[in-house]
Amino acid sequence: MNDSALSRFLARLQSSFADETFVKLTLGHPADPASPLRKLLLRPVTIRGERRCSVVGRFLTRDETKNPTFTEAFALVEARLGPEFLSAHLFTQTEDVQLELGAKNRLRVVSAVRAPAPLGHDRDRVRWVDVQSRYLKELEVTDVRGKVRERMGAKFRQIERFVDLLASAYRESGLFGSGKPLTLCDMGSGKGYLTMAAYDYFQRVEQVQIRATGVEERPDLADLCNRVAQQCGFERLQFVCSPIAEYALPPLDILVALHACNTATDDALFAGIRVGAQILLAAPCCHKEARPQLDRVQAAGPLADLLRHGLFAERQAEMATDALRALLLEREGYRVRVTEFVAAEHTAKNVMLIATKRNEPLSAGAAADLDARIAQLKSFYGIQHQRLERLLVERRELERAPAAAATVSPV
Ligand SMILES: C[S@@+](CC[C@H](N)C(=O)[O-])C[C@H]1O[C@@H](n2cnc3c(N)ncnc32)[C@H](O)[C@@H]1O
Structure with missing residues (x-):
């Protein structure tokens, strides 16, 4: 050769x-x-x-x-x-x-003429989440001297890890280098640690214009976050008090949903898919929808021996739900990675789904293959209903309805 x-x-x-x-x-x-x-x-x-x-x-x-x-x-x-x-x-x-x-x-x-590669890891880690940032002080992650408070070490590491994952998804996506302003929504934003870290990262490190919204159903938290955002001069960051399912999400680039309870993760993912988000980051929380369905499955052989233990059944429900979500996202034209968000010793809810929109549409064959795998996974675990799937199926039916109506000849 x-x-x-x-x-x-x-x-x-x-x-x-x-x-x-x-x-x-x-x-x-x-x-x-x-x-x-x-x-x-x-x-x-x-x-x-x-x-x-x-x-x-x-x-x-x-x-x-x-x-x-x-x-x-x-x-x-x-x-x-x-x-x-x-x-x-x-x-x-x-x-x-x-x-x-x-x-x-x-x-x-x-x-080509290109700047040196940004060096990741230690140096960027410190830079990407600046321990001296005012929002970290206002949210009491750090003290007045800018030192991480003793009880907030795990939270700070979680913020760092989140920004790492967000940054790598962003840098691999078509959004990176486009120079266009970005829009991001964090659904179930809680105390806003991660929303503000994301806003700060894009504004300060990537130096792109970012408009971000946190959606949170607890009014006290939404108020607190709006106050902190204002104190920090985060002019294009706002927090809205609303249930995720009722928030009218405008078209946007990045959707984040971290530890939103149960099917709120599905509502958030669905909203992101519907408005064409390029990047979806979700760390699912409790998996209450699938768990009782597993109890009803007529499992035989090794699966029966696994499901008869409540703890294992719970873990299977989590894995089956998130594997199903990953397949459903792939079916919607996303490339999906499943990774560990925070170390398992801090919480068992440590899975992060990272989905980035593919440039090319899914072929009919790939779509059919994914449909078959979704059906197979559901049938294996006896899952009759899953919220994200139902929302997507309903949307597809709605999209088909006008086309079907148009083919009916007028009488
Ligand atoms: C466990 S906290 C996580 C906060 C933040 N995302 C984080 O990971 O640090 C979950 C937050 O989501 C909010 N939440 C849960 N379900 C929600 C829903 N359906 N609509 C809006 N907010 C919701 C809760 O009030 C809570 O503040």
């Missing part, structure tokens, strides 16, 4: 590692179409002051991150480009280099 395109590509990668002009690299197009590992994403990070290469393995439904040295990262690319991945796209500060391996290996180099 003529591998000169491959060797020239690897040489360019190596020199961008050496002179620190490396911005990012994506390996894609798996040689085995059935491989669950779809992509490898590489970018520079600093960890405890040391420059490393973050390597994210993007599997069908999850990500795996490692932070090897650049030498190790290069060896990894060298070993896997060709046997495992057939395409690579390298961004450096001076050029874009695209490699396609196949019957004819192709290398395309385009000059």
